[in-house]
Structure formats: C-alpha cells, structure tokens
Amino acid sequence: MLAYERHGSGEPLVLLHGVTHRRQAWYPVLDELAAHREVILVDLPGHGQSPAFELDGLSVKDALRRDFEGFLDVLGLDRPHVGGNSLGGLIALHAAANGRARSVTALSPAGFWRDEAEFAYTRKFFLGLLALADHLGPGAERVARSRVVRQVVYTSLMAHPSHVPTDHVIGDVRAFMYARPTLRTMLAAAEPFTEQVPRDVPVTVAWAGRDLVLPRWQAETARKRLPHAEHIMLRGMGHVPMFDNPHHVAKVLLRGSAPAATVAPIAAANRPVSSRRRAAATATA
Template identity: 50%
Template sequence: MLAYERFGSGEPLVLVHGIAHRRQAWYPVAERLAEHREVILFDLPGHGESPALDLAGRTVQEALHQHLVDLFDELDLVRPHIAGNSLGGRIALEAAASGIVSSATGLSPAGFWRDDKDFLLIRAHFIALIAAGRAAAPLAPLLTRSGIGRRLMLASLMTHGERLTPERVLGDLTNMVDSRHTLADIIGGAFPFEDDIAADIPVTVAWGTRDRVLLPYQGRRARQRLPRAEHVWLPGSGHVPMSDDADAVVEILLRGSAGGLLARADDAA
C-alpha cells in the first residue's frame, strides 16, 4: 500500500508529486485546498514512505497507472479529481485519458519535449541534480540554516526555496537521493504524451514562466497538443510552483477540479 494522507471535506482531489519528490511537496497548498475538497496526498512507489517501484514485467507507465488504480480502490475513490506536478502532472493527464477521473490539472506536466535530443537535456538535469544532492548531503544541515542557502539549493526547481523550512529541505534532499534508482527506471521508460482525452473531462495545464526543468516552450507545445484544455501561465514560478505562488496554485486547482462538478450538475439538470 502506498503511503498517503487524507483530510478535508468535499469532492475528493488526489494530488500527485513529481519525480524524486514526495507528498510533502503539496503542504504549502494542502490545508487551504482542504477547506473545499477532500485532499488525498500520497507518495509514488519508490518515493517517500511508499514501497519500491516493482515493474513486474510491465512498462513504467503501466506500473504507475496500476498503482493509482489500486490506491483509488483502497480508498473507495470513484472518479475523483486529480492534479499533479511534473511526473505527477503526466500521471494526472494519463488518468484523464483512461477515464478514471472527473477532471485533471497538470502543473508543468512531463511529456511535451520536442525530440530525443531535447529529452537528453531533461535527463541530464536530473542526473546532475541527484549528483549535486549526494555531494551536498554532508553540508546540507549547515546550508539549510539560512534562507539564502535553501534558495540556492533549490534554485533549479523553484524560485523561492527559502520559504521551505530547513527540515523540509533536508527531508526532500534525503528523499531525492534515496529515490535515484526509481528515477533512473522512470526516465529510462519515458516517452512523449500523445494520449487523447475525452471532451467531457475538464483539463487544466499551468506552467511556471521560470521553469528550468521543463522549459516554458513545453507549455506552448501542451497548448497545441491539448487545445480543449484551459492553459494558464504562472508568472515568476519555477518547476515546483506550490511554494512559489501558493495563492495562484490553490485557485487553479480549485477551478480545475470544479469543472467536473459543473459538468455533473449540468447532466443532472
């Protein structure tokens, strides 16, 4: 069973973190979302407190999708709303394409790179990030004491790393290093997002204008690939925008997860 947290009230909203991250990535926005939604946070396999990713002869995409379906079954979730960041955003879009959710919101979702050469740069970024994390581990307790240190350590992921507590940054760093083998499996099995999503499932895609991992041009490609979706820019935000602009992220997730509610209300009428 995947490690998870469940709190709040209202329509269920499942939040999926990115590669080499953990469910705590959503903490800056989770409590405010819980005033309007039942929030479900979980650690992907091979991340945080969840068991290792076991492919068991499946592709990475198949394994991650089955873990999501199993989580829904365990928690008695029937077509919940879903939102995700980076890899989590890709998982959210794939859940929408398979019809198992009522709405999907992706914050810089993976899968919209141009070609293999372009993807090599993304892969190199994560390899460098893991290497830097391992090298910085002995000094991390000292570096995280100051806001400037935290901002510099997280500069490739967000623009305001200083807003995270030292404990959060240290925990994220440990998780990132510990998840490196899962990261290698996921990146090794990556391919562009090309699925079709039914018109009756509302989709929202938001992209930080200062995303240094999945560069903003990918947001423009997502707009072309998903023309029926709502597309939003997050000015000044990086790849992990929940800490950079919590107000905007909360608004986007609530609006995105309201689309399915409105659609069902129309059906009932």
C-alpha cells in the same frame, strides 16, 4: 500500498507530486484546498514513505498505472479529481485518458517534449542532481543545512527558494536520496504524452513561467496536444510553484476541479480563455 493522508471534506481531489519529491510538497496549499475539497496527498511508488517502485515486467507507464489505479480502488475512489506537478501531472493526464479522473489540473506536467533532443536538457539536469547526491552520500543532509547550498539548488526548482523552511528542505533531501533508483528507472524510459483525453474531462494545464526543469516552451507543445484544455501561465513561479505563490496555485487547483460557473475566473492577465471555458460561459449567460 502507497503512503497517503486525507484532509478536509467535499469532492475528492488527489494530488500527485513530481519525481524525487514527496506528498508534503503540497502542504503550502493544503489548508486552502481542504476548506473546499477532500484532499488526498499521495507518495508515488518509490518515493516518500511508499514502497519501492517495481516494474514486474511492465513498462514504466503501465507499472505507474497499475499502482495508481490500484490505490484508487483500495480507497474506493471512483474518478476523483486529480492534480499533479511534473511527473504527477503526467500521471494525472494518463488517469484521465484511461477514464479514471473526473478532472485534471497539471502543473508543468512531464511528457511534453517533442523528441529525445529536447528531453536531453531535463535528463542532464536530473543526472547532475544524481551525481551530486551520489557524491555526497550520507553527508547530503549536512550540506543541505547550508543556506547558500539551499539557495543554489532550490533556485532551479522555484522562484523563491527562501520560502522553504530548513526542516522541509531536510525532508526533501531524504526523499531525493530514497527516490534515486526510481529516478534512474524513469529517466531511462521517459516518453512523451501523446494519448487522447476525452473531451468531457475538464483539463487545466498551468505552466510555470520561470520553469528551469521543464522549460516554458513545452507549454506550446501541450497546447497542441491538448487543444481542448484550459492553458494558464503561472507568471513569476518556478517548476514547483506551491511555495512560490500558494494562494494562486490553490485557486488554480480549485477552479480546475470544479465547474467553471462555481469558481471565480483567474485574472485574464494570467491566462487566455480556452474555447471550452468560453463556450461554457456563453451557455450560462
């Protein structure tokens, strides 16, 4: 059983973190979301406090589907709203393609490189982190307490690393050390997202404008593969945007998990209006 926690009330919104991260990544936006949704934070398999990730002869994609859909079944969640960051965004999109998500909000989702050459940059980034973690071993937590080291490492993940408290950083380091085997498995089997999401499932793809892990040009690939989705640029935010601008990220998640007419539109400067949203606005005018 995957580790999780539930907060708030309303329509369920399941939130999935990125590779090597943990459910606490969503804490900066939790209070604002829980005022409007029942928020379920999940540790992915092989991450946080969840059991190790086991393939059992399945592909990585199928094993993730088994574990996530099994989790939804245990909690009795029938097509909840699903939001995800990075790997979590990819899993959310797969859930939508498989008919298990009512809506999807994906923040810089994985899976939108076009070929192995384009993925090489991201693979090299994570291999570098793995090499550093392997070298430091048990000393990783001590090194992470250094403000300079935190600044250097977290600058690759977010635009404002100073927003992350020291105790949260230590928790992230422990999560990374635990997730190393899962990361290696996923890097070896990474594949692009090419599935079709039903047109009646609302999808929002919000890409971080300062993403140094999954570069922002991948947002253009996402536009082409998901032409009916709403596409937003999170300006001034990094790959893990929840600490950079919690209020704005919460607003994106609330809008993505509700009918367009019930949530105030996001400032036009931050995103173009998709044809789906434009048609909805016209129909209700």
